[in-house]
Amino acid sequence: MRCLIPILCLILFAPLGLSGQNLLPPIYNYRVFEYNAAGQNWGLSVNAHGELFGANDKGLLHFNGEEWVLNKLPNATIIRSVASVDDKIYTGSYEEFGYWKKNRTGVFEYTSLTQLITDHTFTNEEFWQIIPYGDKIAFRSFSTLYLYEEDSINIINPEFVVTNIAAVDNKILVASKSDRLYELVENKLQPIDTGSDLESFTIISMAPFQDGFIIGTQLNGAFLYRMGELEPFDEKINQLLKQHQLNKILAISSNEIAFGTIKNGIYLYNTKKKSIKNLNRATGLQNNTVLSMAKFDNQIWAGLENGIDRIDIESPISYFTDYSGSLGTTHDLVHTDSITYLGSNTGIYYLNNDFLNFINGSQGHVWDLEIIDNDIMAGHNTATFSLDESRLKKISQIAGGYQFVRVPESSATFLQGTYTGVAKYKRDNDNNWSISEINGIDFPVKQLCFEDARTLWAAHPYKGLFRFKLDENLTSVVEKKEFGSEVIPNIYQVKLYEIKNQIIIQSDGIWYKYDPIIAELSTFDEFKPYNQKSIMYADGEHFWFIDNGASKEITYTDLKGQTISINEGQLSERLVPDMERVIRKNDSIYLLTLSDGFAQINLAKLQRNLANTHIPSPKLSFFKDMEQAHTVRDSAFEISYPNSSDIGMQFSVPSLIKPRYYYELAGPMNKEGYSDHGTLSFQNLPHGEYTMSVSSVSMDNKKSTPTKLVFEIAPPWYLSTLSIMAYLLALVGIILLVRMYNRQKLKKKHETLKIKLEREQDERMAKLEKEKLEKEIRGKQNELARTTMSVAKKNELILELKDLMLVNKDAFPNKSRYRSLTKKLDSSINEDEDWKQFEMNFKELHNDYFENLLKQYPKLTPKDLKLCAYLKMNLSTKEIVPLMAITVRGVEIHRYRLRKKLGIDSSQNLSSFLIKFK
Incomplete structure (x- = not known):
């Protein structure tokens, strides 16, 4: 039984090793579906601008930093080799080699060189290498060398299988299979004395290095040849190269070499430090078979069996990534001596000698890791633990430990925010802990800060900000104040910090400080430039902020004038929202939690890189309108109005990894903004002259000298001169x-x-x-x-x-x-005389009256007409009597008779009738 106890202890406390890896530079994967070609890339070459060219199974692959374009050979054969020389791209394929050159619109066109060959017939030859040296270009198949110079080709026919060639000091070295090494002198092969070490070895790659050159063999490792002597590389690296089958060699610097293998990716070897870093499928490469490599500035391009990868070997940011998924999301980390501890949603891990180890018993969500004196305290979903190296000890049953803070004026008392309130931890001289919960705080507390030894500030994980007065023994709340929306703009997601002995609060992206003299919150002007940014680290002298918006820009500042902004795509994509945390490893090294590991930022190196790095200006790749692509030139472009409804242009900076751009369009319509890609398009611009200025933006948001493009949209036909x-x-x-x-x-x-x-x-x-x-x-x-x-x-x-x-x-x-x-x-x-006078006057007034009466009533007598005239004048019977010299009775009788002749009944007035008659 006594023997079983130590065995059980070893089982319980022994760490579980998950993976071994170094902190590695950023690796950017370009998958087959992204560049839309075949998976295999047999050769890579980079021109002076940083544009990549790939010898792909489907043709010549071109990447200008923004866009992948596949250019196919006329016979659509596999391209096996590629080399960029000046403005030409040389390629070799099956029984064919030649060069590509951009036409006026920026499209690559192919010119074959095989027509220069006379008196020679290809015998199933494929061209696997193209090496420029001096003024010549060498094309290698397994059986023949073709030397191109000034529109002529010389043919070298070795008597052996040629496995590799290399240019060293403007000389061509030629390797034979299972034989020896040769030098091409005046178109003749002369053997190089390398001793017997290379006999029966198949040389598959060579590269100039230091004052000699590296010779890589297929199964027997690598050698350095210099000063007439052949020396094998260090046994440690050579064993790896033998085991994983060396395929390609690339000299990175005077001390660093990249070895590409068939089985295990790339080995970065430092000849001075004898250090080895392995980049493979487990550490970020798309697969382990390296078919080709090329270098530009501090970047390595790797053509793989299935895809292309880009490695920023001199990046000040390096990554530890757990591709297995066992680690999960890192929420906090601490560093002691040479060990880094990580708290994640799956438990506690430590990184020692490049191996990630799980600490048994820690499984579950870890919120907080704190160094308390010589112990590491772990706030866990289920409890709180202390950690001594890899030994875990539970010291509290209280669930959900968010944050530890030391009580002012006390070296052994701490408070912890938990799921249920605030816990008090006190350690005695025997290093034993006594734990209790403070009465009066019965809600989750995520952040704690002390204003003084008895005044505690607390932030709820979701809603609320509080200020508590505690009793002398820190056991109960004696006074409580909650800050509502009348004091801070938003009571949700309040963030709380103690900086330079001040209580600092962030609400709705705005920074506030608490003034204990007037007991009020006011805006914190010192942090005003960092509104809408959250703190990841603050020690009073060094501050790390992260932008709360989509950009996730990281900013370092000392608040004394030194400010560095970091816009690094891979870093931003892997941050954990609202859980970003930075710890300081030493004066210039900082660690940052990620969703699948952590990042290490070398601040001193970052400062040097930013100070010494020239920000290249963007290059115009193409310019097109609705109907056509225009010639890429420096002069202004003119676009017809019908074709101006959609204008597209592309700028690129191949030397930068995922660059950002700033553009300004000036003209009849003005536009400006930032873009994460260099392809810009504008619709329905008014006619007139425009100037487009485009700058590339560095990691710290500095802009390059702008590239300017002038174009003019012609007016519509109805606004032309004619x-x-x-x-x-x-x-x-x-x-x-x-x-x-x-x-x-x-x-x-x-x-x-x-x-x-x-x-x-x-x-x-x-x-x-x-x-x-x-x-x-x-x-x-x-x-x-x-x-x-x-x-x-x-x-x-x-x-x-x-x-x-x-x-x-x-x-x-x-x-x-x-x-x-x-x-x-x-x-x-005298009636007749009177009547004649009357008749004459009457007819002047009423012309044709009598005629009309007689015409209509022909039986009327002159006497009737006389009565009609008097009645038309509206004379009464009494007035008519003297005119007609008859009695009243006579007038009435005459009226009666006249009524009969006119056919007027008694209901109608006779005078009215005659008055109206015309």
Whole structure:
């Protein structure tokens, strides 16, 4: 039983090794579906601008930093080799080699060189290497060398199988299979004395290095040949190369070499430090078979069995990545001596000697790792543990330890925010812990800060900010204050920090500080430039912020003028939202939690790189409109208006990995902004001249010298010069026509007005004539009436005298005198004369009246007409009597008879009828 106890302890506390790897540079994978070609890339070459060219199974692959383009050979054969020389890209394939060159629109066109060969027939040859040296280009198949110079080709026919060639000091070295090494001198092969070490070895790769060159064999490792001596590489690296089958060699610097293998990716070997780093499928490469490699600046391009990878070997940011998924998401980490501890959602791990080890018993979600004196405290989902190297000890059953803070003025008392409130930890002299929970705090607390030894600030994980006064023993809350929306703009997701003995709060992206003298929060002006950024690390002198927006930009500052911004795509993509945390490893090294491991940032190296790195200006790759691609040139582009509805252009900076761009479009329409890619398009721009300025943006947001592009959108046809001239002529014509029209209109208006005036004059004259006539008629009517009435009065008076004389007849003694007087009275009543005068006046007023009556009523007598005339004048019976010299009875009888002749019944007024009759 005694023997079993130590065995059980070893089982319980022994760490589980998960993986072994170094901190590695960033690796960027370009998958087959991204570049849309075949998986195998047999050769890679980079030109002076940093553009990549790949010898792919489907053709020549070109990457300008923004876009992949596949260029196929006329015979569509596999391209086995590629070399960029000046502005030409040489390729070799099956029984074919030649070069590619961009045409005026930026498209690569192929020119074959095999037509220069005479008196030679290919025998199933494929060209696996292209090496420029001096003014020549060497093309290698397994059986022959072809040397191209000034439009001529020399053919070298070795008597052995050629497995590799290399250019060293403008000389061509030629390797034979299972034989020896040769040098090409004046088109003749001369053997190189390397001793017997290379006999029966197959040389598959060679590269210049230091003052000699490296010789790589297929199964027997690598050798360095210099000063006439052949020396094998260190046994440690050679064993790996033998085991995993060396395939390609690339000299990176004077001390560093990249070895590409068939079975295990790339080995980065430092000849000075004897250090080895392995990049393989487990550490980020797409697969382990390396078919080709190329270098540009501090980047390695690797052509793999299935895909292409890009490695930034001098990046100040390196990564530890757990590709197995066992680690999970890293939430916190600490570093002690040479060991880094990681707390993740799956447990606690430690990294020692490049191996990641799991600590048994720690499985579960880890929120917090803190170094407390010589112990590491782990706030866990289920409890709180102390950690001594790899030994785990549970010290508290309280679930969900978020954060440890030391109580001011105390070396052995700590508080911890938990799922259920705040826990108090006190350690005695025997290193034993006593734990209790503070009364009065019964909600989750994620962040804690002390204002003083008795005043505690606490932030809820989701909603709320609180300030507590504690009793002397830190056991209970004696005063509580909650800050609501009237004090801070947003009570959700409040963040709390203690910086330089000040309580600092972030709410809704805005920074505030608490003033204990006036007991109020006010904006924290020192952090104003960092609004909308969260703190990942702060020690009073060094600060790390992360942008809360989509960019996830990381900013380091000392608040004394030194500020560095980091925009690194891979880093931003792997951060854990709201769980970003930085720890300081030493003066210049910082560690950052990631979703699948952690990153190490070498701040000093980053500062050097940014200070010494030239930011290249973007290069115009193409310019096209709706219908066509334009010639890539420095002069201005002109675009017809119909083709201007969609304008596209592409700028690229191949030397930068995933560069950002800043562009400004100036012209009739102005636009500006940042872009994560160099392909820009604009729709429906107004016509006119534009200047496009594009700058590449470095990691720290500095801009390069802008590349400027001038283009002009021609006006639409209806705004062209001829059209404008036509418009002017038309305008002049219209003006003349308008003037003529206005003149005609004015003339017509004058005529119309004249006619109107004449008409009005005539109407006025007619009216005056009418009024005059009416006046005359009224006068005649009045005269007729007066005359008629005068006659009537006269006749009435005569009749009265006659009647009076008749009554007094007997009073006249002289009868003859009586008769004479009576005759005179009768003669005074001259009815015919009176009627003629009346008739004449009546006819002047009522022309054709009698004719119309007779025409309609022909039976009317002259006496009837006379009565009709009197009735038309609206004379009464009494007034008619003296005019007709008859009695009233006689007039009424005559009226009755007239009514009969006119056919008028008794209901109709006779006078009204005759008055209305025309």
